[in-house]
Amino acid sequence: MKLFSPRTPRTPNYQAQFQQRWPHLNHPHVRSLAWLLDSSILLNTSHSRWDNQLAQLPPVNQTINNWLTELEQDSEPLVHFLALHPHTRLGHYAEHLLAFYFKWSGELVAHSVQVRSHRTIGEFDFLLNTASGLQHWEFACKFYLLVAPETKLSNYVGPNLMDNLNDKSHKIMDAQLILGQHPDAQKYLPAQLSAAKALLKGWLFYPATDTDALGEVAPLHCRGLWCRITELQHYDGDCFAILSRLKWLAPAKAYESETMSRSQLHAFLEQQFLSDSRPVLIAHLVPDGEYFVETERIFVVPDAWNLDSSILAISD
Numbered sequence: 001m002k003l004f005s006p007r008t009p010r011t012p013n014y015q016a017q018f019q020q021r022w023p024h025l026n027h028p029h030v031r032s033l034a035w036l037l038d039s040s041i042l043l044n045t046s047h048s049r050w051d052n053q054l055a056q057l058p059p060v061n062q063t064i065n066n067w068l069t070e071l072e073q074d075s076e077p078l079v080h081f082l083a084l085h086p087h088t089r090l091g092h093y094a095e096h097l098l099a100f101y102f103k104w105s106g107e108l109v110a111h112s113v114q115v116r117s118h119r120t121i122g123e124f125d126f127l128l129n130t131a132s133g134l135q136h137w138e139f140a141c142k143f144y145l146l147v148a149p150e151t152k153l154s155n156y157v158g159p160n161l162m163d164n165l166n167d168k169s170h171k172i173m174d175a176q177l178i179l180g181q182h183p184d185a186q187k188y189l190p191a192q193l194s195a196a197k198a199l200l201k202g203w204l205f206y207p208a209t210d211t212d213a214l215g216e217v218a219p220l221h222c223r224g225l226w227c228r229i230t231e232l233q234h235y236d237g238d239c240f241a242i243l244s245r246l247k248w249l250a251p252a253k254a255y256e257s258e259t260m261s262r263s264q265l266h267a268f269l270e271q272q273f274l275s276d277s278r279p280v281l282i283a284h285l286v287p288d289g290e291y292f293v294e295t296e297r298i299f300v301v302p303d304a305w306n307l308d309s310s311i312l313a314i315s316d
Contacts, residue, residue, distance in 0.1 A: 014222045015251040015294050026253060029078050030071045033097045035250035037064060040220040042200040047216045053173050055137050055197035067104065090245050094141035102128060109134065115185045122179040133194030138176045142168060142202040143248060145226045145299055151214045156204060159279040159299060172198045205299050226299040229269050239292060240265045243281045251294040252283040259285055259292055273302040
């Protein structure tokens with residue numbers, strides 16, 4: 001069984017596309033920002049279920065390309081901005097990267113606006129000045145594993161088994177996007193909202209059988225694989241890297257000193273899973289000049305990794 005074999009046309013390899021477009025980007029924050037702007041959203045804008053509630057960023061044009069290249073040459077503005085907004089959670093990191101972009105593009109009216117009365121009612125992730133007026137955007141960056149043969153949104157579960165894609169999409173569409181309709185929210189809005197939309201980015205991880213994605217999911221979403229630790233012995237590849245949480249966004253680019261062999265990887269995972277059952281995200285790497293670049297990513301889970309049936313309980 002070849003884990004890192006070429007993909008079929010219906011499952012394009014995003015890593016190859018990213019490396020072809022952004023070979024000159026090396027700084028981790030700049031690469032993460034490029035991924036955020038360049039990658040597909042998770043959900044399918046053509047599907048009737050979402051009722052025109054999905055936001056999309058504009059295509060990366062030459063102006064944005066030049067801006068990212070300038071940040072690669074001088075990353076201080078981005079590094080300084082992130083330092084002003086300390087983050088340890090991946091979602092907050094991605095949100096601050098997006099705020100940095102909106103500030104540069106001139107669209108940002110406000111970010112992370114808490115709506116309070118006698119209690120906290122909710123929060124506007126972004127208030128944006130768009131061509132069609134003031135818009136409220138909710139943002140999420142999520143990573144889900146498809147864990148059951150039947151492809152439905154509730155079968156895409158988070159690596160910590162705390163939520164699923166169906167629950168998350170319902171929460172955003174049915175609860176968070178209606179915040180602007182609340183009477184107590186009006187004083188926080190500089191103008192009437194023209195729209196409320198959800199921007200969902202991330203990666204979805206599939207069994208090695210190359211499962212078809214669901215119609216509600218964007219056809220060109222970023223895909224990875226997942227397997228149990230004993231299955232790793234069947235797969236090709238002998239150069240890997242462990243991806244820490246804040247490096248989950250863009251495809252990995254590492255120095256040789258940051259890589260490990262198959263035997264080193266297996267020893268690390270076995271030791272890790274003795275005390276911590278959380279899945280570990282790894283990248284398979286190949287040489288590229290002075291760097292090693294990602295060709296595939298995979299969540300590895302313990303053999304005893306058990307799904308809580310309540311996570312899958314909500315039907316789509």
